Amino acid sequence: MNTVVQLENVDVYYGNMQALCNITLNIEARDFLGIIGPNGGGKSTLLKLIAGLVTPSSGKVWVLGRPPGHAPGKIGYVPQRFNLNREFPFSVLETILTGRLTKNNLFLHRYTAQDELAVNEIMRRLDIYDLKDRQIIQLSGGQMQRVLIARALVMEPEILLLDEPTACLDANSKSHIYSILKDLNQDMTIIMVSHDMGVISSHVKSLACLNMTMFYHGLPELNDTLLGQVYGCPVELIAHGVPHRVLPHHQEEVHV
Ligand SMILES: Nc1ncnc2c1ncn2[C@@H]1O[C@H](COP(=O)(O)OP(=O)(O)OP(=O)(O)O)[C@@H](O)[C@H]1O
Ligand SMILES: [Mg+2]
Incomplete structure (x- = not known):
């Protein structure tokens, strides 16, 4: 196995506010890792950490065997907002x-x-x-x-970090981008944040669920217990284009 990204007991604080707590994660070469989790769960922070744009408050991070930010041209990053x-x-x-x-x-x-x-x-x-x-x-x-x-791709990076890359795209553009990513993934490691559960479960090779702490890292098999733990509320899962609710409503939930 060739580990390209390694995080060991990483905490990130913005001032007094903790964004990531004790994250330990190994990402292998040519993985296509999807990251899901609720708003404010630390997904963008995790990508910025790997891109070298945020420094850990404690713990260690290695990217391609070096500290983040020391592999010029080898990391492609598509930020959530530009x-x-x-x-x-x-x-x-x-x-x-x-x-x-x-x-x-x-x-x-x-x-x-x-x-x-x-x-x-x-x-x-x-x-x-x-x-x-x-x-x-x-x-x-x-x-x-x-x-x-x-x-992000024009330098032919070894690792591609994508923060909700298809958020504004129509269905055709989305599937076009995913077929390009699939192609690129033959020799590029891809780490992608997405809120699109259907896309995540059908396109990635592995999945990480993040809500300040890492709830899960493994095969892209979503189930209601896992989603309940990460989101703490019902989540719509779109499977094969058909939406279905994978979690029952909480009794206290207010319908809007
Ligand atoms: N530069 C910053 N300064 C202070 N707090 C920040 C900063 N960036 C992020 N945060 C806080 O850290 C937490 C994690 O933010 P982050 O952007 O990583 O979440 P996210 O999972 O990407 O959320 P979203 O799904 O809304 O994009 C949030 O509570 C956010 O308000
Ligand atoms: Mg974000």
Whole structure:
């Protein structure tokens, strides 16, 4: 086994607020790990930890055998939210090209023909080539999301971190993205946060359930006991396109 991400007894605090508690997790190469859990459960924090954007308050984290943030170009990250600087007029092409920058070549980097080739190829693959000269502030939510995925992929990372990558996508775009991810997963480790239970259970190889602590890490087999533990409330599970409730309502639940 080749472990690419390793967390050992990790706590994360934001000031006095604890976001993650005693997380121990090993992720193997070429895994496709889905992370589910309620809002505020620490899913984005976990991805940021692996991306090196959040530091653990205690415990240890290794990514590709090194501390996080020390593997330039090897981690692709699609954040849940992308703060657009509206003063800065970037085209789609320029935005994706910035994915070819790493901490080591940030300054005085001139894009090479190889950079442009990689960008053109990824834009074609994600069906956004026709948008290449559009300003990113003009894009729709779903178009923007595909641009961000392209930007994360253009360096051909070893590990891809996706924070709700299909949240704004229509059904066709979603299945297109998942077929691309399946392809990429042949030689790339993918860690994906999603609220979409149907997608999670049918596309990932393993599953982690997170609500400050890790409730489960194993095969993607969801059951009512597990979901009840993680969410503490009923959850709709969409299986094969058919929604069904996997947990009974709590007696005290207020229907809205
Ligand atoms: N920069 C920050 N400063 C202070 N608190 C933060 C910060 N980022 C996250 N938090 C808090 O940490 C907790 C975990 O947040 P996180 O964004 O990781 O949750 P999440 O599982 O991704 O939620 P969601 O499903 O809503 O995206 C939340 O209570 C959140 O308010
Ligand atoms: Mg989040």
